[in-house]
Structure formats: C-alpha cells, structure tokens
Amino acid sequence: MxxxxxxxxxxxSLEHEGVDLIFGIPGGAIxxxxxxxxxSPIRHILARHEQGAGHMAAGYAWATGRVGVCVATxxxxxxxxxxxxxDALMDSVPMVAITGQVPTHAVGNDAFQEAYTxxxxxxxxxxxxxxxxxxxxxxxxxQAFHLASSGRPGPVLIDLPxxxxxxxxxxxxxxxxxxxxxxxxxDGHPRRVKEAVEMLAASRRPVLYVGxxxxxxxxxxxxxxxxxITNIPVVTTLMGRGxxxxxxxxxxxxxxxxxxxxxxxxxxxxxxxxxxxxxFDDRVTGDPDHFAVGAxxxxxxxxxxxxxxxRAADIPIVADARRVLTQMIKAxxxxxxxxxxxxxxxxxxxxxxxxxxxDQQPDGPIKPQFVxxxxxxxxxxxxxxxxxxxxxxxxxxxFWDFDRPRRWINSGGLGTMxxxxxxxxxxxxxxxxxxxxxVDGDGCFQMTFQELITAAAHQVPVKVAVFNNGAHxxxxxxxxxxYGGRLSASLLNAEVVDYVKLAEGMGCIGLRAEVPExxxxxxxxxxxxxxxxxxxxxxxDPDEMVFPMVPAGGSNxxxxxxxxPGD
Amino acid sequence: xxxxxxxxxxxxxxxxENRPGVLARVSSCLARRGFNIxxxxxxxxxxxxxxxxxxxxxxxxxxxxKKQLHKLINVIRIFELEPSMAVERETMLIRVxxxxxxxxxxxxxxxxxxxTVVDVGYNSLTFEVTGRPxxxxxxxxxxxxxxxxxxxxxxxxxxxxxxxxKPSRMRAVG
Numbered sequence: 001m002x003x004x005x006x007x008x009x010x011x012x013s014l015e016h017e018g019v020d021l022i023f024g025i026p027g028g029a030i031x032x033x034x035x036x037x038x039x040s041p042i043r044h045i046l047a048r049h050e051q052g053a054g055h056m057a058a059g060y061a062w063a064t065g066r067v068g069v070c071v072a073t074x075x076x077x078x079x080x081x082x083x084x085x086x087d088a089l090m091d092s093v094p095m096v097a098i099t100g101q102v103p104t105h106a107v108g109n110d111a112f113q114e115a116y117t118x119x120x121x122x123x124x125x126x127x128x129x130x131x132x133x134x135x136x137x138x139x140x141x142x143q144a145f146h147l148a149s150s151g152r153p154g155p156v157l158i159d160l161p162x163x164x165x166x167x168x169x170x171x172x173x174x175x176x177x178x179x180x181x182x183x184x185x186x187d188g189h190p191r192r193v194k195e196a197v198e199m200l201a202a203s204r205r206p207v208l209y210v211g212x213x214x215x216x217x218x219x220x221x222x223x224x225x226x227x228x229i230t231n232i233p234v235v236t237t238l239m240g241r242g243x244x245x246x247x248x249x250x251x252x253x254x255x256x257x258x259x260x261x262x263x264x265x266x267x268x269x270x271x272x273x274x275x276x277x278x279x280f281d282d283r284v285t286g287d288p289d290h291f292a293v294g295a296x297x298x299x300x301x302x303x304x305x306x307x308x309x310x311r312a313a314d315i316p317i318v319a320d321a322r323r324v325l326t327q328m329i330k331a332x333x334x335x336x337x338x339x340x341x342x343x344x345x346x347x348x349x350x351x352x353x354x355x356x357x358x359d360q361q362p363d364g365p366i367k368p369q370f371v372x373x374x375x376x377x378x379x380x381x382x383x384x385x386x387x388x389x390x391x392x393x394x395x396x397x398x399f400w401d402f403d404r405p406r407r408w409i410n411s412g413g414l415g416t417m418x419x420x421x422x423x424x425x426x427x428x429x430x431x432x433x434x435x436x437x438x439v440d441g442d443g444c445f446q447m448t449f450q451e452l453i454t455a456a457a458h459q460v461p462v463k464v465a466v467f468n469n470g471a472h473x474x475x476x477x478x479x480x481x482x483y484g485g486r487l488s489a490s491l492l493n494a495e496v497v498d499y500v501k502l503a504e505g506m507g508c509i510g511l512r513a514e515v516p517e518x519x520x521x522x523x524x525x526x527x528x529x530x531x532x533x534x535x536x537x538x539x540x541d542p543d544e545m546v547f548p549m550v551p552a553g554g555s556n557x558x559x560x561x562x563x564x565p566g567d
Numbered sequence: 568x569x570x571x572x573x574x575x576x577x578x579x580x581x582x583x584e585n586r587p588g589v590l591a592r593v594s595s596c597l598a599r600r601g602f603n604i605x606x607x608x609x610x611x612x613x614x615x616x617x618x619x620x621x622x623x624x625x626x627x628x629x630x631x632x633k634k635q636l637h638k639l640i641n642v643i644r645i646f647e648l649e650p651s652m653a654v655e656r657e658t659m660l661i662r663v664x665x666x667x668x669x670x671x672x673x674x675x676x677x678x679x680x681x682x683t684v685v686d687v688g689y690n691s692l693t694f695e696v697t698g699r700p701x702x703x704x705x706x707x708x709x710x711x712x713x714x715x716x717x718x719x720x721x722x723x724x725x726x727x728x729x730x731x732x733k734p735s736r737m738r739a740v741g
Contacts, residue, residue, distance in 0.1 A: 123599050181639070181640055304637070305634035
C-alpha cells in the first residue's frame with residue numbers, strides 16, 4: 001500500500017462511495033483536499049456561497065435519491081453551512097458535509113477562521129465527526145455515508161483539521177461499520193402489522209396520511225397498491241407530494257395549514273388515521289388537541305422518536321415505510337376492499353363543494369396560481385418542480401399535479417427561504433436530462449440568486465420563475481389577516497430591482513410577463529432555451545393570498561376558505 | 568424550606584462509546600428538547616471502550632427523552648432505573664458551622680448518618696457522606712439549623728438490583 005496524504009484519502013474515500021459530483025467552496029483549511037480533487041474524476045461545482053453549496057447538495061439528494069455532498073472551509077465556510085444542514089435534518093435529506101478545520105495544535109486558540117464546527121452543528125446534523133487521525137478517514141467517511149442514507153436519512157458532517165489532511169496515511173477499503181449504537185429497525189413487528197390491518201379492515205372512514213418517508217424509502221408503488229387493494233383515500237403532506245399520483249382517484253392532495261378542505265376534513269372526520277413516514281407536524285395537525293379527535297391512530301415511522309411525540313399511537317410500528325407497506329399488503333391478503341362507499345361519497349361531495357380556486361381575470365393582474373397551472377399545462381407536468389418557502393411554495397404544491405415521487409423539491413420543516421435556486425441547481429446537476437423548473441418568491445430569490453452565476457458558469461441550465469409581488473408575501477398575508485393590515489417591514493421595494501437585467505448580469509436569460517396573456521408564451525420561450533439558465537419574472541397580483549388557511553395553532557375544524565370582504 | 572415543583576424525576580443509565588464529545592451530545596440533546604437535567608454523573612466502565620452516564624432527568628415525557636437519546640449514534644444502550652428496582656447513591660461533602668458546644672452536637676447527628684469528618688476548621692466541620700438521595704436530604708435538614716456553609720453533591724449513580732432467586736423458567740418478553 002502506497003503512502004498518501006489525508007487529503008488523497010478523503011478523495012479516494014469519496015470515489016469509493018461512488019460520489020461523482022460535489023458542491024463547495026475552497027478556502028485555507030480545506031485547501032489540501034482540493035489538490036487531489038483537481039485530478040479526480042469527481043466533478044466539483046463551485047458555489048458562490050456555502051449556503052448555496054449546501055442546498056445544492058440537498059437538491060441533488062432530493063432529485064436523485066443519492067447522498068448529496070458539500071464542502072466548505074473552516075470558520076465562516078462551516079458556519080454558512082449551518083442553515084442547509086438544519087434544513088436537511090428537518091426534511092431527512094441524506095447529505096455529507098466536509099469541512100476544513102484549523103490545524104489540531106491551533107484548535108481552541110481562536111485561530112484565524114476557527115469556529116467550533118462540531119459543536120455548532122451538533123444539533124443540526126444526524127451525527128458529526130472531528131477527525132484527529134488520518135488513518136480514520138476511510139472508516140469515518142464510510143460511516144458518514146451509511147448514517148446519512150440509512151434509517152431516517154439526514155446530514156452528517158466531517159470536520160477535518162488541516163494537519164490531518166496533510167499527514168501521511170494509507171488508504172484502505174473500510175471493512176466494518178463499527179456503529180454499535182446504530183441499528184435502525186426496518187421491518188415492522190408482525191403482530192403490530194396484523195393489528196393495523198385488522199383495525200383498517202374494521203374501519204368505515206379510514207384515511208392514509210403519508211409524507212416524506214414514502215419518498216425517502218421509495219415506497220410509492222407499495223403505497224399505491226395498498227391504497228388500491230383497501231380502497232383507502234390518501235392525503236399527501238408537503239413532503240410527500242407525488243407519493244401517489246395526484247391524478248389517482250384515491251389521492252386527496254395536501255392537508256394542513258394551506259391544504260385543501262377535503263384533505264384537512266377527511267383527517268378530522270376519519271375513524272382510523274394510518275400514518276406512514278410522517279411526523280404529525282404542527283403545519284399538518286394545527287392544534288393537536290383538536291386534530292382528528294375521533295380517530296384511532298396507526299403510526300409507522302423508521303424513527304421511533306416520532307411515534308407518540310405529538311400524538312399517541314394506538315398501533316405504533318417502527319419500520320421503514322416501504323417494508324411495512326409491503327408487509328401490510330401481504331397481511332391484507334385477499335380480503336375485499338373496505339366497505340367505505342359512504343365515506344368516499346362524502347369525500348367526493350367535499351371535493352365538489354370546496355375545490356381549490358382562484359380568479360384569473362383576463363385583464364386583471366397575473367394570478368400566481370395561474371402561472372403554476374400554465375407551467376403545468378405547457379410542460380405536461382413533466383418537470384422537477386422546486387420551490388422556496390412562502391406563498392409561492394403553497395401555490396405550487398396546491399396547483400401542480402404531481403405524478404410521481406422526487407419531482408417536487410422544497411424546504412418543508414425548516415422553512416428555509418432562498419432554498420429554491422440552489423436546490424434547483426443541485427437537482428439539475430444530478431439529473432441533467434430532466435427539466436428543472438424553480439418557482440420562487442421575490443423575497444426568497446433575493447436571498448440566494450447569486451447561485452445563478454454558479455449555474456451559468458457550470459452550464460447547469462435551470463429555469464426560475466420569480467413571482468414578483470414586491471413583498472414577503474406570506475408575512476404580508478399574516479399582517480393583513482392578523483395584524484390589522486400594518487405591513488411592518490414586509491414590502492420589498494419592487495421598483496428597485498430589474499430582474500431581466502439582473503438575470504443578464506449573471507449570464508442568464510431574463511424574461512418578463514406582466515399581463516396574463518404573456519404568461520403562456522413567456523413560459524414556452526423559457527422552455528426553448530437550453531444552453532443557459534433562464535429567469536422569468538412574473539409580475540403577479542401583490543394582493544393575492546393563499547387559501548384555504550387554518551391559522552397557526554387553530555383547529556383544523558375551522559378552515560378559512562377564502563378572503564373576507566375587505567381583506 | 569422552599570419547595571420547587573418539578574416534573575417527575577427519572578434515573579437513566581446510559582452506556583455510551585468512550586469518545587470525546589459524547590457527554591456534550593447527551594447534554595445538548597436534553598437541553599435542545601427542553602428536558603431538565605437534575606443531576607449527571609459520568610465515568611468509565613469495566614470495558615475501556617465504554618462509559619456510563621447516569622442522568623436524572625425531570626420530564627413528563629420520559630419515553631420521548633429515551634427515544635431522543637437513543638438517536639445519538641454514540642449511545643449504545645439506555646436503562647431506566649426504577650428506584651424500587653435499583654440501588655441509588657449520591658456522595659455529599661457538607662461544611663457546617665460548628666464552634667463550641669455545637670461541635671459535639673453536629674458530630675452526633677453526623678454519626679447517626681455514618682458521615683465522616685474529612686476536614687476540621689476553627690469554626691466549621693466538613694463531612695463526607697454517601698447514601699440514598701433521601702438520606703442525604705434528611706441529613707441536610709438536620710444540619711441546616713447549625714448553618715450549612717457549603718455543600719457539594721456528586722451526581723446520582725445507580726445500578727439495577729440483581730435477581731434474588733434463580734428464575735424458574737425463561738419467558739420471552741416482547
């Protein structure tokens with residue numbers, strides 16, 4: 001075995017894990033690792049800000065299902081990764097972050113660009129490492145990829161002091177994981193599975209409540225099959241959109257704060273709520289004391305800590321979503337579907353009576369919902385849709401019909417504004433043959449648009465529709481609804497920014513639509529461009545609000561369907 | 568004496584990997600989730616690769632506490648020790664104001680509790696005593712009238728009680 005540096009060991013380990021693409025920014029402490037990278041087949045995309053690199057890794061992971069990798073230097077490089085790490089932890093995104101650190105002899109001495117990265121990121125990662133011996137590098141990296149991608153996926157950070165990167169070592173293929181404290185339970189307990197099947201078989205108003213766990217465990221097929229053989233309707237959370245096609249008659253769409261009436265109400269009125277790969281998030285449940293009060297709960301999740309955290313489960317099942325659904329299908333056997341015709345009819349009535357709606361006047365301002373529907377129509381829905389956080393995200397989730405998993409990427413749990421642009425770049429870099437379209441708010445866009453320079457420089461032709469309503473729209477909506485219309489610090493001075501020029505200044509194509517009839521043609525024009533990124537400014541109605549809405553902390557029995565006169 | 572109401576206390580015994588930073592992970596996890604640490608003791612085990620953390624947590628949601636701690640990669644096993652099924656001990660060093668005739672009185676009280684004098688000052692006595700947490704609290708109350716100058720307690724340590732007879736037959740639990 002030849003002697004190599006710690007840095008070469010890092011790159012060899014990444015190659016050994018099958019990494020083909022990483023996102024990062026070099027700097028003092030991580031410089032040694034960038035030298036062997038120069039001659040490695042691994043492609044490196046140079047982000048313009050470490051937060052961008054982190055979200056790119058997340059977007060890559062969301063779209064491909066593989067572990068996203070980002071790299072940063074010590075100190076500010078590492079602290080700039082905190083937001084994407086926290087984001088990935090909340091949304092269970094498999095990610096490995098590699099950070100440089102000041103040399104071990106300088107650690108603790110407030111050296112230049114020193115930050116206590118492991119301490120800072122401890123609550124923002126699934127696990128993290130501080131490496132003091134270059135011989136540990138192959139095992140640590142192997143463990144990191146295993147931890148990031150197994151059980152409940154999440155981000156893992158590896159902090160590498162510069163002297164460790166420079167020291168001599170030998171690379172060896174990692175043999176043993178050596179993780180005595182980490183053994184995720186993947187198969188559901190057979191007795192619990194049987195109980196769950198019996199409970200559902202005896203139910204009359206059941207609902208399947210599914211989320212990101214279905215996407216992460218590739219359980220869509222099993223879920224759809226289970227829904228079909230049982231005839232149980234399915235609600236898909238913001239993280240689980242596409243888990244079952246929206247076009248499927250049993251799919252009720254998104255529940256929660258801005259969910260549709262039927263999805264929300266079916267959960268409120270059901271007799272058995274069977275939850276798979278979800279965590280009873282407050283944006284779904286509203287006031288948990290008034291959430292689905294009459295329902296018995298079956299809760300299956302790979303993370304035991306999620307079961308009973310918010311709502312006690314009548315039947316708890318610790319398991320991977322795909323495996324447990326496969327077990328449920330088997331346990332259901334040749335039973336007939338549930339006799340729930342009355343329930344399904346009630347649901348159909350709700351769907352007819354309370355559809356999602358908006359009012360696009362031909363001579364009125366562009367409604368953001370209309371843009372989403374036009375984009376869906378023009379692309380035939382064949383795109384990876386990426387969103388940031390806020391009104392535009394809710395409209396995208398509401399008005400796009402997702403036909404399969406991994407076609408919807410957004411920041412759910414942490415609610416990270418600025419997620420869309422870098423996440424779209426990561427997704428497009430990982431899936432170059434797919435159309436990747438980001439829809440973003442102007443507030444979000446202004447947080448991370450500089451990554452479009454990255455996209456232009458690396459020929460990653462993403463498309464971004466910026467919904468320009470001149471405001472932090474969701475903040476403004478809350479101020480109008482709950483703060484007497486006092487728009488404190490929510491307006492963005494839209495007149496200052498020229499998005500077309502801004503796009504051109506970053507090596508992208510800039511387009512703009514200001515009236516409804518321009519929306520379709522401009523979107524088509526954006527699709528025709530494939531040699532560079534495109535920014536499409538959509539000047540949308542600044543007063544449009546997201547409905548339905550359950551106010552924060554309110555009961556899901558009280559869905560506000562639309563604006564009151566004067567709102 | 569002022570009493571503060573607190574959520575129920577639970578003694579957790581954690582077997583963890585003996586690595587730098589594991590204690591920080593455990594305490595950070597508890598702090599982040601809003602679980603209060605009443606006491607904490609950490610030390611090596613007979614296996615040099617493992618450490619034992621005994622932590623007394625105040626929480627209404629002890630199952631959630633255990634599950635969150637279990638998610639830490641370096642935590643290998645967690646036992647909750649019911650007081651009736653475990654031997655629980657704390658060690659205390661207590662310095663009591665004691666001059667003149669009070670000295671003998673203080674020593675008499677201390678003797679009953681098998682507390683040993685470990686330091687004698689011109690106006691104070693310092694005792695070392697080990698026992699159940701309740702016993703230590705009783706001693707504190709009895710010494711309080713004399714004037715407790717300083718008090719240092721170790722975190723609680725605990726070990727499950729061993730079986731008192733040979734099990735008649737094995738039964739699967741699950």
